[in-house]
Amino acid sequence: MMKRGIIWLIAVGLAASALAAGKKSIMLPPDNAMATLKDGPGVKVARANCVACHSTDYIVRQPPSSLEQWTAEVNKMRKVFGAPVNDADAKVIAAYLESAYGEPGKVAPAKRPSK
Numbered sequence: 001m002m003k004r005g006i007i008w009l010i011a012v013g014l015a016a017s018a019l020a021a022g023k024k025s026i027m028l029p030p031d032n033a034m035a036t037l038k039d040g041p042g043v044k045v046a047r048a049n050c051v052a053c054h055s056t057d058y059i060v061r062q063p064p065s066s067l068e069q070w071t072a073e074v075n076k077m078r079k080v081f082g083a084p085v086n087d088a089d090a091k092v093i094a095a096y097l098e099s100a101y102g103e104p105g106k107v108a109p110a111k112r113p114s115k
């Protein structure tokens with residue numbers, strides 16, 4: 001008799017915790033600025049091509065750079081590290097990087113709606 005009672009209690013307990021678990025929701029903190037690429041035209045192409053090998057902080061942490069510097073960086077990823085990025089995407093990505101992480105004070109086309 002005692003044994004049955006305990007098993008029943010365990011069963012009820014499990015059911016209750018399963019119900020409670022079903023109601024739980026998890027709130028994640030928002031991404032920090034290092035963990036995401038700023039919005040802007042071309043950001044999707046950059047996300048698709050530039051986070052396979054390393055996280056976005058490699059990009060976000062760079063000093064603000066010109067289009068030429070970003071183009072060189074993208075080409076380095078392709079030539080030195082073998083990033084499979086085609087010419088058209090490389091241009092879009094470099095332009096995006098300049099607009100999102102370009103030299104301060106430079107008028108960048110960052111206000112255009114993102115694709």
Ligand code: HEC
Pocket residue numbers: 046049050051052053054058059062073074076077081082083084085093
């Ligand atoms: C095939 C893998 C790969 C892909 C894809 C890739 N990278 Fe990299 N990236 C690397 C490696 C490897 C390093 C150097 C890591 C280290 O030094 O610890 C690096 C480093 C960097 C750095 C830090 C500065 C430097 O030159 O070391 C930046 C900025 C960067 N990548 C940007 C990009 C961008 C922008 C793209 C998208 C076009 C991209 N990466 C795609 C492999 C890749």
